[in-house]
Amino acid sequence: MPRDKTVLYIAIILVVLGFGLRLVDLTDPPVDFHPTRQFRGAVIARSIYYDLDPVADPELADRAAALRSGFEEFEPPILETAAALGYLALGREALWIPRVIVSLVWCLGGLALFALVRESVSGLAGLAALSYYLFLPFGVIASRSFQPDPLMTVAIILTIWTAYRWAERQTWGLALAAGLLAALAVLVKVVAAYFLAGVMIAGVLHTFGFRRAVRNLQVWVVAGMMTLIPVAYYLLVIGESSSNYFQNWVVALLPLLLTADFYLGWVKRLAQFDLLPMLAAAAGFVLLARGRGRWMLWGAWIGYALYGFSLPLQTATHSYYHLPITPLVAWSLAYTVKWGLDRIGEQRPRWQLAAAAVLVIALALPARQAVQTLLAEDHRAEQPYWEYVGEHVPRDGETIGLVQHYGHLLLYYGWSDVALWPVSAELALAELRDGGFSPEFETMFRKRTEGMDYFLVTNFGDFERQTALNQYLYDQFPVHFEGQKVLVFDLDPSDSN
DSSP, rough: OOOOHHHHHHHHHHHHHHHHHTTTTTTTTTTTOOOOHHHHHHHHHHHHHHHHHHHHHHHHHHHHHHHHTTOOOOOOOOHHHHHHHHHHHHHHTTTTHHHHHHHHHHHHHHHHHHHHHHHTOOOHHHHHHHHHHHHHHHHHHTTTTTHHHHHHHHHHHHHHHHHHHHHOOOOHHHHHHHHHHHHHHHHHHHHHHHHHHHHHHHHHHHHHHHHHHTOHHHHHHHHHHHHHHHHHHIIIIIIIHHHHHHHHGGGGGGGGGHHHHHHHHHHHGGGGGHHHHHHHHHHHIIOOHHHHHHHHHHHHHHHHHHHHSSHHHHHHHHHGGGGTTHHHHHHHHHHHHHHHHHOOTTHHHHHHHHHHHHHHHHTTTEEEEHHHHHOOOOOOTTTHHHHHHTTTSSSOOEEEEEEHHHGGHHHHSOOOOOOOOHHHHHHHHHHTTTTTOOOOOHHHHHTTTTOOOOEEEEEHHHHOOHHHHHHHHHHHHHHEEETTEEEEEEEEGGGGO
């Protein structure tokens, strides 16, 4: 059997194993990884499902739509629609369906990564890159989460692979495919533009040079496709949401760049990718990469750096914002792996294959850590708890609450929407956006609770930290209901019977 086929079959086996790994503890609710983001998707998908289901209860459909309406639209609901179609096929909601969809897409994206590395580095190095991509513990957990980032990452991989081949062959078919895939990646989530702009600019400059590039029709068509399609959506369809996001989460938070916490947080997020592979990857793209791959990797990494500085809060605190560098680390790592295999003996392929097998096993061993993490906690108690909370949210008035995960689990399981009192971190962010101004507590309380009849508390950890709120509620208002990790204050006791 030719070695190339052997390597390909091993890659397929690795992909199958990677997919199976992501099905561990499949039916556990998605509380294990950034539940706020995952349950946002769950609420949206449920609304789409009820819209699509011809036999859905109209009252439930209206309630699902009302709960969804509280969300600003930041990207098109592509994954949520796919999940809703899965619900429709199954005949009921099941949060494991989007987990399966995302896991499958991620693992199939691994084949595109393998093809890219095989073409730009070598097949054996491609196996090492694929193993890292599939079995990195952080990647396993993040790549099965119900949010657009895994899909965006796969779209980035497909775009880079297609762009690499387009730069090599310069055919119209590959040019159009590269432009369309780039547009899709940015449409899935706009931050893909950072990575792909760097990749495309670097690849075009390496292939054509500046003067030839500005006269090349294919270059302009690709640039137009990857720009105009997403711009039409983000500026024309959801322009107000895009503007609000840019102002509140980019411009207003740029002062964080001047703090040590930003840089320490960024380093902490990078630690998720494991120190030794990261160092080997750095050596790979800085010292060992050559030709088009070197240029495109530099473009992607520069794009990542600009991305990190543009979104300082998310960079420092949100692990999934770094998920797109998983294939970049894997590709960069491949150059170091090839260098090592070449040192073993260029004339002895069997020793190279044996060394590659050892490396693949070493990179796959962390999969055990991923399994242990997935099985470490059981979140099945979340559903009955939030259903219980939902039953005790008063229906005879408006409620504001100090609730975990932005109230998204209450929205989904409890079918209840409450206005949100900010947690401590949100209060600090509000102060930062206001230039350090901190309003007097009673004034802030009256402003935020205007028109509210009840105050719900389920986030007792933050309730204890917000001592002013804690004391003020107990001093000024009677307890309307106290139960199992649920506390409701009556903000307008004069209306009670």
